[in-house]
Amino acid sequence: MHSAHLNPLSRADDAPSALAWTHRLTQLGPRFFTRLQPTPVAAPRWAACNEALRAELGWPAEVFDDNHLQAFAGNAVMTGSDPLATVYSGHQFGQWAGQLGDGRAIWLGEAASKQGPQEIQLKGAGRTPYSRGGDGRAVLRSSIREYLCSEAMHGLGIPTTRALSLVASPEPVRRETIESAAVVARVAPSFLRFGHFEHFSAQGDTDSLRTLADHAITHHLPECHARTSLWQGNVYAALLDEVQERTAKLLAQWQAVGFCHGVMNTDNMSLLGLTIDYGPFQFMDSFDPGHICNHSDHQGRYAYGRQPNVAYWNLYCLAQALAPLIDDQEMTLQVLEGYKTLFPRYLGDAMRAKLGLTGTLAPESEREADWTLVEDLMQLMAAEKVDFTLFWRQLSQAVVRQSQANAVTEADWSPVTDLVLDRPRLLAWLERYTARAGQTHLVSMGPRMLRTNPKFVLRNHLAEVAIRQAKAGDFSEIDTLYNLLQSPFDEHPGFEAYADLPPDWAGQLEISCSS
Numbered sequence: 425m426h427s428a429h430l431n432p433l434s435r436a437d438d439a440p441s442a443l444a445w446t447h448r449l450t451q452l453g454p455r456f457f458t459r460l461q462p463t464p465v466a467a468p469r470w471a472a473c474n475e476a477l478r479a480e481l482g483w484p485a486e487v488f489d490d491n492h493l494q495a496f497a498g499n500a501v502m503t504g505s506d507p508l509a510t511v512y513s514g515h516q517f518g519q520w521a522g523q524l525g526d527g528r529a530i531w532l533g534e535a536a537s538k539q540g541p542q543e544i545q546l547k548g549a550g551r552t553p554y555s556r557g558g559d560g561r562a563v564l565r566s567s568i569r570e571y572l573c574s575e576a577m578h579g580l581g582i583p584t585t586r587a588l589s590l591v592a593s594p595e596p597v598r599r600e601t602i603e604s605a606a607v608v609a610r611v612a613p614s615f616l617r618f619g620h621f622e623h624f625s626a627q628g629d630t631d632s633l634r635t636l637a638d639h640a641i642t643h644h645l646p647e648c649h650a651r652t653s654l655w656q657g658n659v660y661a662a663l664l665d666e667v668q669e670r671t672a673k674l675l676a677q678w679q680a681v682g683f684c685h686g687v688m689n690t691d692n693m694s695l696l697g698l699t700i701d702y703g704p705f706q707f708m709d710s711f712d713p714g715h716i717c718n719h720s721d722h723q724g725r726y727a728y729g730r731q732p733n734v735a736y737w738n739l740y741c742l743a744q745a746l747a748p749l750i751d752d753q754e755m756t757l758q759v760l761e762g763y764k765t766l767f768p769r770y771l772g773d774a775m776r777a778k779l780g781l782t783g784t785l786a787p788e789s790e791r792e793a794d795w796t797l798v799e800d801l802m803q804l805m806a807a808e809k810v811d812f813t814l815f816w817r818q819l820s821q822a823v824v825r826q827s828q829a830n831a832v833t834e835a836d837w838s839p840v841t842d843l844v845l846d847r848p849r850l851l852a853w854l855e856r857y858t859a860r861a862g863q864t865h866l867v868s869m870g871p872r873m874l875r876t877n878p879k880f881v882l883r884n885h886l887a888e889v890a891i892r893q894a895k896a897g898d899f900s901e902i903d904t905l906y907n908l909l910q911s912p913f914d915e916h917p918g919f920e921a922y923a924d925l926p927p928d929w930a931g932q933l934e935i936s937c938s939s
């Protein structure tokens with residue numbers, strides 16, 4: 425097998441592949457990418473293998489054998505794979521950043537799966553022509569976070585790129601301190617970003633822009649065709665419409681679980697509406713709409729409460745990029761308007777579901793009344809800086825208890841009211857809430873709320889414990905978290921500590937763009 429080659433662009437060995445490869449993206453031609461080899465790492469070791477994902481995709485067990493360890497480390501190229509790095513551009517922190525591209529993610533190809541062709545990328549597999557000043561590597565710390573959070577999001581039912589494996593290497597990587605390298609093999613039907621379209625548009629290369637859009641529509645978003653009739657047969661307007669709706673849904677789901685992405689640059693926005701690029705993300709502990717999870721985000725551009733507007737801003741950039749194809753400014757703006765109606769609707773539905781109040785066909789007056797209930801609760805939660813995940817879970821459990829009791833008592837609410845200082849304010853809200861629900865509804869609401877409000881999310885401190893242990897050579901905590909986060913709505917008896925409030929030291933954790 426491979427010894428430690430540190431030569432940046434040395435030829436990786438060939439390895440047999442258990443996967444069947446196709447290359448629809450490659451067929452678009454060399455304007456879209458640069459073919460290259462991953463750069464090998466020293467002494468790779470599996471830190472985690474995602475058996476559930478492998479099984480879901482119907483890939484054979486050999487995917488996690490020794491040959492594939494070398495391949496997923498970037499030390500060997502699987503037969504049939506045709507590695508490359510794609511070019512994209514983007515807006516970063518509100519500014520046009522020009523050409524970016526896969527600076528450390530190497531695209532292996534598309535592998536056939538039970539769920540259709542899946543693109544596989546190795547994140548941290550070495551330098552590419554798009555690395556700019558970067559070393560092409562990812563550190564173990566951030567790779568553990570990406571691996572676990574991808575799966576946590578999936579467990580929560582939120583669209584995301586997936587993580588198939590995590591390979592660790594003792595090879596040193598320089599960040600603020602010297603850390604060690606890792607490679608995440610991530611999987612998605614497509615890794616196309618808004619930035620891919622911005623790139624060709626900014627270059628005035630309308631041919632390539634059209635080629636890319638047609639590729640996306642044909643292979644990844646055929647739903648667009650059904651929408652063209654809404655837009656006078658304009659399939660590119662339909663594409664923008666599909667993307668804005670997926671983005672609106674995604675953002676509603678993020679907000680509803682208290683997820684902060686941290687770097688919502690347009691190059692980190694997936695065309696398919698998947699969560700992509702797990703860097704300085706955070707599941708909020710205490711609720712604060714202004715919460716900034718990224719210590720490099722000095723202006724708070726990507727604060728939790730701003731995410732929905734940023735998504736709109738990003739969609740505007742995508743719309744501008746697609747303008748030469750849509751070729752109708754008024755229509756483009758009209759498509760974008762859709763987000764302004766859809767996002768609040770999806771968020772409203774998501775928050776009502778958290779309260780157990782379902783029914784997407786509810787009349788407008790009922791939705792408005794429910795939204796007032798939601799807003800009042802969120803204001804209270806913010807004033808109390810209550811722990812976001814814990815509060816919703818306790819509320820769900822309290823509703824279950826209430827529905828089992830003959831009479832609604834204050835005492836039954838106490839695990840929830842104990843979380844706040846202003847108990848009378850919360851009790852008054854709970855009274856309005858129970859009146860809205862009605863006793864009959866309470867019975868069915870509780871179990872549903874337990875399937876909507878997770879017990880476990882990947883809090884920073886939980887990831888940090890797994891990281892510290894992994895740095896010491898013990899990967900078992902990654903496995904423990906993976907198991908909990910795969911089914912975050914289950915009780916998992918014996919693991920209560922993982923659902924607890926963060927310890928004091930968690931407040932000192934600084935998560936930045938350094939990864």
Ligand SMILES: Nc1ncnc2c1ncn2[C@@H]1O[C@H](COP(=O)(O)OP(=O)(O)OP(=O)(O)O)[C@@H](O)[C@H]1O
Pocket residue numbers: 524525526527528529547551554555556557558559560561562687689691692700701702703939
């Ligand atoms: N260590 C690195 N070496 C080379 N390029 C890098 C490195 N870190 C980031 N980049 C590049 O800088 C740009 C912005 O980085 P950003 O942090 O958004 O992405 P990323 O974390 O590398 O990965 P991705 O978006 O693929 O998940 C991208 O073009 C990215 O490839």
Ligand SMILES: [Mg+2]
Pocket residue numbers: 691692701
């Ligand atoms: Mg990125």
